[in-house]
Amino acid sequence: SRTIRLAAIPGDGIGPEVVAEALKVLEAALPADTSLEVTQFRLGAGRFLETGDVLPDDELERIKEQDVILLGAVGGVPGDPRLAGANIERGLLLRLRFELDHYVNLRPTVLHPGVVSPLAAPGNVDFVVVREGTEGPYVGNGGAIRTGSPAEIATEVSINTAYGVERVVRYAFAKAAERRGRLTLVHKTNVLTFAGSLWKRAVDRVAAENPTVSVDYLHVDAATIFLVTDPARFDVIVTDNLFGDILTDLAGAISGGIGLAASGNINPDGTFPSMFEPVHGSAPDIAGQQKADPTAAILSAALLAEHLGLGDAAARITAAVTADLEARSTEAAPRRTSETGDAIAALLRPPTPVHD
Ligand code: NAD
Ligand code: IPM
Numbered sequence: 001s002r003t004i005r006l007a008a009i010p011g012d013g014i015g016p017e018v019v020a021e022a023l024k025v026l027e028a029a030l031p032a033d034t035s036l037e038v039t040q041f042r043l044g045a046g047r048f049l050e051t052g053d054v055l056p057d058d059e060l061e062r063i064k065e066q067d068v069i070l071l072g073a074v075g076g077v078p079g080d081p082r083l084a085g086a087n088i089e090r091g092l093l094l095r096l097r098f099e100l101d102h103y104v105n106l107r108p109t110v111l112h113p114g115v116v117s118p119l120a121a122p123g124n125v126d127f128v129v130v131r132e133g134t135e136g137p138y139v140g141n142g143g144a145i146r147t148g149s150p151a152e153i154a155t156e157v158s159i160n161t162a163y164g165v166e167r168v169v170r171y172a173f174a175k176a177a178e179r180r181g182r183l184t185l186v187h188k189t190n191v192l193t194f195a196g197s198l199w200k201r202a203v204d205r206v207a208a209e210n211p212t213v214s215v216d217y218l219h220v221d222a223a224t225i226f227l228v229t230d231p232a233r234f235d236v237i238v239t240d241n242l243f244g245d246i247l248t249d250l251a252g253a254i255s256g257g258i259g260l261a262a263s264g265n266i267n268p269d270g271t272f273p274s275m276f277e278p279v280h281g282s283a284p285d286i287a288g289q290q291k292a293d294p295t296a297a298i299l300s301a302a303l304l305a306e307h308l309g310l311g312d313a314a315a316r317i318t319a320a321v322t323a324d325l326e327a328r329s330t331e332a333a334p335r336r337t338s339e340t341g342d343a344i345a346a347l348l349r350p351p352t353p354v355h356d
């Protein structure tokens with residue numbers, strides 16, 4: 001038998017509502033010999049407003065001792081002056097991604113049967129964005145002088161290391177090799193020539209070792225065109241932290257909405273726990289009303305199960321979500337958050353028996 005130590009960081013807004021459903025489904029999907037030991041970490045804008053804490057070091061250390069992390073969403077109402085000095089996103093979410101070396105931010109996009117896309121003829125949408133997670137303009141390498149004056153200068157310098165780029169590119173090639181064998185590098189090499197060249201050379205180098213993977217390249221602006229006009233062309237996209245952030249909200253939108261988009265912040269080396277979370281934020285506009293769609297969190301739990309080697313549980317969750325999305329498409333009334341969690345849990349097929 002196996003016990004999985006899971007750190008739950010429900011966070012703010014709709015975070016706790018969607019995490020409750022993801023844990024409900026995950027518990028129900030685990031094999032009989034596997035149990036979940038959940039430790040709750042109350043972190044986020046709410047905690048900060050109460051105590052002034054963002055991510056205390058001792059809590060970070062306790063999180064590092066867990067096998068895996070499930071996060072809802074963190075952050076308050078954009079523009080709330082009480083959060084101006086804090087930056088929960090950087091101090092909590094990005095700090096976790098950086099300290100736990102989540103260099104792969106894996107964001108799959110699937111247009112499930114029965115789900116309405118805003119695109120008239122989307123085709124078979126099934127791709128994954130491998131977004132770099134620890135570098136780029138996200139590292140906070142910048143500053144400002146003469147702040148507030150008309151002569152203010154602000155910089156936000158993107159960091160791209162040969163080491164950091166090569167490792168995420170390698171992961172993307174491996175992913176492509178186990179899927180349809182197509183990798184697209186997305187960057188902006190025509191303008192961001194230094195970082196672009198580094199990315200391009202890393203891809204060329206790793207391509208030479210992966211003859212079964214076909215490689216192409218798109219500038220990020222053109223990539224947004226094709227994501228709308230021909231998303232079925234994509235298999236694996238590899239890109240930097242900021243481009244990946246933007247492309248995956250777009251990917252969510254074309255595949256039925258941000259309420260369905262799952263992600264994993266992965267440390268493939270297994271040195272630190274990986275962290276799974278919906279792509280969406282805390283949605284203060286609908287928080288506390290049981291209006292949020294928990295599907296993105298539930299699909300994130302499937303990615304979490306897959307990461308832990310629980311492939312059958314992951315497949316059962318995904319199949320139940322697919323079935324539920326079809327069932328939903330014929331319903332008139334909007335669902336409560338917990339109703340969707342219950343429906344998906346009820347649709348889990350029995351586990352595949354393991355023989356030895
Ligand atoms: P958001 O994703 O929270 O919301 C954007 C829109 O999508 C809103 O209209 C919201 O109601 C809707 N939406 C989001 N998730 C939904 C769901 N599951 N079901 C139904 N509708 C959903 O983005 P935002 O408004 O830009 O950000 C709100 C806060 O969340 C900010 O503080 C931001 O920094 C933070 N944020 C956190 C994360 C994270 O924790 N990973 C990600 C993105 C944004
Ligand atoms: C996401 C979010 C985060 C990001 C923010 C909240 C720091 O938008 O997970 O996509 O930009 O990575």
Ligand code: MN
Binds near residue numbers: 249
């Ligand atoms: Mn984002």
